[in-house]
Amino acid sequence: MTTSSTRHADPDENPYVEEPPTDFDPVAELSPEAAAEQAARLRAAVREHDHRYYVEADPLISDEAYDALFARLRALEDAFDLPTENSPTRRVGGEPLDELEAVEHVAPMLSIDNDTDAAAVREFDERVREGLVDAADSGDLPEFDPDDLAYVCEPKFDGLSIEVIYEDGEYVRAATRGDGREGDDVTDQVRTIPSVPGRLRGDDHPDRLAVRGEVYMPRDAFEAYNEALIERGEEPFANPRNAAAGTLRQLDPAVVAERPLDVFFFDVLAWETDGSEDSDASARPERHRDALDAFESLGLRRNDRVAVVDGIEAAIDYRDEILAAREDLNYAVDGVVIKVDALAHREALGTTSRAPRWAFAHKFPPRTATTTVEGVTVQVGRTGRLTPVAELSPVDVGGVTVSRATLHNPAEIEALGVNVGDRVRIYRAGDVIPYVPEVVEKRSEGTYAFPDACPVCGAAVVRDGPLAFCTGGLGCPAQLERAVEHWARRDALDVEGLGPERVEQLREAGLVESLPDLYDLTVEDLTGLEGWGETSAENLIAELDATREPSLDDFLAGLGIPDVGATTARALAAHFGTLDALLDADEAALREVDDVGPEVAESIRTFLDNEENRAAIEGLRERGVDPEPFETGAGDGPADALGGLTFVFTGSLSVPRSDAQAHVEAHGANATSSVSGNTDYLVAGESPGRSKRDDAAAEDVPVLDEGEFADLLADRGVAWPPEADA
Structure with missing residues (x-):
C-alpha cells in the first residue's frame, strides 16, 4: 500500500x-x-x-x-x-493547434547501440569494464570494483519515445524524440494520456524533472480500436506503433483523448534542485534502480518487468525470458535494454555523439515465415507514387496472420525477381508492416511486370530512380481524393466538415471530379446525399466560401505539392509574393528560396508543369478561389525594420514559435532553426534546450529572453507580441 x-x-x-x-x-x-x-x-x-x-x-x-x-x-x-x-x-482535450512547434530537449535523447547476437552483448560488457578500469586508473572514477558492476534490464518498448518535464511538481511540457536534439511539442496531446500525471505525487520531488518515456497503444486496446474503425468504414492502423505515433501527432488534443494511449517512464533526462537549505527537493538517485523506485513514488508509471542483474550472462538470460513471454505481453517489444546501474559509472563511461556507452539493446530476432505470392496490387498515393503490395496465401508470422506485404517499389521487385506464384520469405520485425526480403523458391517465369499505366486513371507511369509515379496529377481519382482531403486539412485551407468519409461520398456521387468542383457544390447537391441535413450542408458551403480568398501560403500548402509543407509554402509565398510570379518561376529562381534545394525545386516545377494540375489551379481561380498576394509588412512596424538580422528561437514563448518566426520575417528578418556564425540573436523562452544555448556560446551569439527580445523589436518600431500590431 x-x-x-x-x-x-x-x-x-x-x-x-x-x-x-x-x-x-x-x-x-x-x-x-x-x-x-x-x-x-x-x-x-x-x-x-x-x-x-x-x-x-x-x-x-x-x-x-x-x-x-x-x-x-x-x-x-x-x-x-x-x-x-x-x-x-x-x-478530455483542449483547443486544436495550428501546427506542432519544434522544441529543444533539455538533454539529448540519444539512440542506443543494438544487436541480435549475444556475442555483441558480451563485447559491450567488456567495453564497459575496460572503460571503468581506465576511468579508475585516470582518477575520473574514485575506484572500480568489478563485483560492484550491476545492470538494469528493461523491455525495449516499440512505441514513440517522449520527453516529459515537471517543474515544481507540475506538468509543463512534453515533446517527441525527433532528431534527438529537437522534437515536436506535444504538451496538450500527452496531457490527455491518463497515466501521465498532471502533478507529481507527494512533495519530495526535484524542482525540475525531465523524464524519458515511451507512448504506446496496448494490444488489446489497439485491436478494439481497429475493430471500431473498420465498423465505421475507416482505414485501420497497420500496427500499435503506427497507431501511437499517428495519434500523438494529431493537432486536435480531443482526438488524442479518444484513443487508448498509455506510457511507461524509464529514464531521467534532467534532475535539478535549487540547492537552497529550505528546499524539499530530493537529490538525484545514485543508481538507476533507485530512480525507477522514485518514479513509482512520484506517480510516474514504470514497467513491472524491470530486473537488476549481476553479470552480463544474467542479462542475456533476461532477454531470453522476455522473448519467451513476448506474445503474452499487452505491449509491443522488440528486445531488451541493458543499462549500467550506477550513475557514477555512467558518467565515467560517457557517450558518443549518438549513443551512451553505458547502455545496449539486445534485439529480438526478426519474425519470418514462408508463403506464396497470389497476386500483386498497385496502390496510388496522394503524390501519385505507386506502391506494389504482394497478396499472399495467409500465413502465421509471430502470432499474427499475414496476407499482404509491401514490395516497396518497382526497383525492389526487379532486385528480388519476384512474380505471382513464387514462394517468398515474409519478414516482420517490431510489429511493422511485413515485407518480402527474398524469393526462396522460384515457381514462375520471369519477374512481375510493373504497369506502364496508372491502374486507377490510365495515365502514363514514369520512373524516378527506384520509384514510380502516375502522371495524371489531380486528374487521377486516387490522387484527387487524397488531394481534396489535403486541401481541407487544418494546416492548409482548414475546411471543417470535409473529412475522408465525406470526400469519398462526394467522389462516388460524381459531385467532385476535380478540386475546383468543390466550389460548384450547392446545398441541394449535398442534402440529396445520405447523412446530410440542411444545416450540415449550409455549414460546408459556408466553410468553402470562406476559403475563396486564401493567403498565398495556405493556397500553396493546400495544393499538396510534393516536398512542400506549410513552412516551405510560406517561404515560397514570401519570396515570390504572388501566385503568377511563382507559376512563372524556373528552377533556378526556385532555388533562390531558403530551404529549397535542387530536388525540391524540380519537384515544384514538375507539379506546376503538369497539365492536370495547372488546369486545377486555373479552375480554382475561375471559381473565385484566388490567393491574395503575400504581405511582406505587418502592423505598425516597417516591413524592413529587422532587415539583415537572423533570429533563432528556443523554448516556450508567449506565442507559438511559428508565429514568432513569421512575425520577424514579416519585418525583413530571417528565422532559422539552428544557431550558426550567421545568427544575430538566440531568443530563449521558458524551458529552453541546452544544445542551442551551447551553440550560441560557442559562436558568441547573444541570448535574449522574451523581454529583451521585445525591447529590441520596440527599438526598431516593431510591436511584440504579434497581436499588439496596430
Whole structure:
C-alpha cells in the first residue's frame, strides 16, 4: 500500500478518496470560496483514483463513483471559472493547434547501440569494464570494483519515445524524440494520456524533472480500436506503433483523448534542485534502480518487468525470458535494454555523439515465415507514387496472420525477381508492416511486370530512380481524393466538415471530379446525399466560401505539392509574393528560396508543369478561389525594420514559435532553426534546450529572453507580441 506521504490525497483528510459521497449540493448554492476548496479536494482525489486505476491497476472506487466525482469537478470549474491548467479535466482535450512547434530537449535523447547476437552483448560488457578500469586508473572514477558492476534490464518498448518535464511538481511540457536534439511539442496531446500525471505525487520531488518515456497503444486496446474503425468504414492502423505515433501527432488534443494511449517512464533526462537549505527537493538517485523506485513514488508509471542483474550472462538470460513471454505481453517489444546501474559509472563511461556507452539493446530476432505470392496490387498515393503490395496465401508470422506485404517499389521487385506464384520469405520485425526480403523458391517465369499505366486513371507511369509515379496529377481519382482531403486539412485551407468519409461520398456521387468542383457544390447537391441535413450542408458551403480568398501560403500548402509543407509554402509565398510570379518561376529562381534545394525545386516545377494540375489551379481561380498576394509588412512596424538580422528561437514563448518566426520575417528578418556564425540573436523562452544555448556560446551569439527580445523589436518600431500590431 502506498503511504499517504506520497499519495495525491490522504483518505483521512479528503472525503473523496474512499467511499466518496456523490450526492452533492447544487453548484449554484456554493460560494466561490467553498467551490474552490471542494474543487481542490476533488482534483487531488481524482488524481489519486487515476493513479490507482491506470498505474497500479488497483482501483479504490467504482466507475460510477469516479464519473460522479469527475463530473462534479468539471461543473465547479466551469461555473466558477476555476483554473484548469493541470486539472484532471484537461485529459478530455483542449483547443486544436495550428501546427506542432519544434522544441529543444533539455538533454539529448540519444539512440542506443543494438544487436541480435549475444556475442555483441558480451563485447559491450567488456567495453564497459575496460572503460571503468581506465576511468579508475585516470582518477575520473574514485575506484572500480568489478563485483560492484550491476545492470538494469528493461523491455525495449516499440512505441514513440517522449520527453516529459515537471517543474515544481507540475506538468509543463512534453515533446517527441525527433532528431534527438529537437522534437515536436506535444504538451496538450500527452496531457490527455491518463497515466501521465498532471502533478507529481507527494512533495519530495526535484524542482525540475525531465523524464524519458515511451507512448504506446496496448494490444488489446489497439485491436478494439481497429475493430471500431473498420465498423465505421475507416482505414485501420497497420500496427500499435503506427497507431501511437499517428495519434500523438494529431493537432486536435480531443482526438488524442479518444484513443487508448498509455506510457511507461524509464529514464531521467534532467534532475535539478535549487540547492537552497529550505528546499524539499530530493537529490538525484545514485543508481538507476533507485530512480525507477522514485518514479513509482512520484506517480510516474514504470514497467513491472524491470530486473537488476549481476553479470552480463544474467542479462542475456533476461532477454531470453522476455522473448519467451513476448506474445503474452499487452505491449509491443522488440528486445531488451541493458543499462549500467550506477550513475557514477555512467558518467565515467560517457557517450558518443549518438549513443551512451553505458547502455545496449539486445534485439529480438526478426519474425519470418514462408508463403506464396497470389497476386500483386498497385496502390496510388496522394503524390501519385505507386506502391506494389504482394497478396499472399495467409500465413502465421509471430502470432499474427499475414496476407499482404509491401514490395516497396518497382526497383525492389526487379532486385528480388519476384512474380505471382513464387514462394517468398515474409519478414516482420517490431510489429511493422511485413515485407518480402527474398524469393526462396522460384515457381514462375520471369519477374512481375510493373504497369506502364496508372491502374486507377490510365495515365502514363514514369520512373524516378527506384520509384514510380502516375502522371495524371489531380486528374487521377486516387490522387484527387487524397488531394481534396489535403486541401481541407487544418494546416492548409482548414475546411471543417470535409473529412475522408465525406470526400469519398462526394467522389462516388460524381459531385467532385476535380478540386475546383468543390466550389460548384450547392446545398441541394449535398442534402440529396445520405447523412446530410440542411444545416450540415449550409455549414460546408459556408466553410468553402470562406476559403475563396486564401493567403498565398495556405493556397500553396493546400495544393499538396510534393516536398512542400506549410513552412516551405510560406517561404515560397514570401519570396515570390504572388501566385503568377511563382507559376512563372524556373528552377533556378526556385532555388533562390531558403530551404529549397535542387530536388525540391524540380519537384515544384514538375507539379506546376503538369497539365492536370495547372488546369486545377486555373479552375480554382475561375471559381473565385484566388490567393491574395503575400504581405511582406505587418502592423505598425516597417516591413524592413529587422532587415539583415537572423533570429533563432528556443523554448516556450508567449506565442507559438511559428508565429514568432513569421512575425520577424514579416519585418525583413530571417528565422532559422539552428544557431550558426550567421545568427544575430538566440531568443530563449521558458524551458529552453541546452544544445542551442551551447551553440550560441560557442559562436558568441547573444541570448535574449522574451523581454529583451521585445525591447529590441520596440527599438526598431516593431510591436511584440504579434497581436499588439496596430
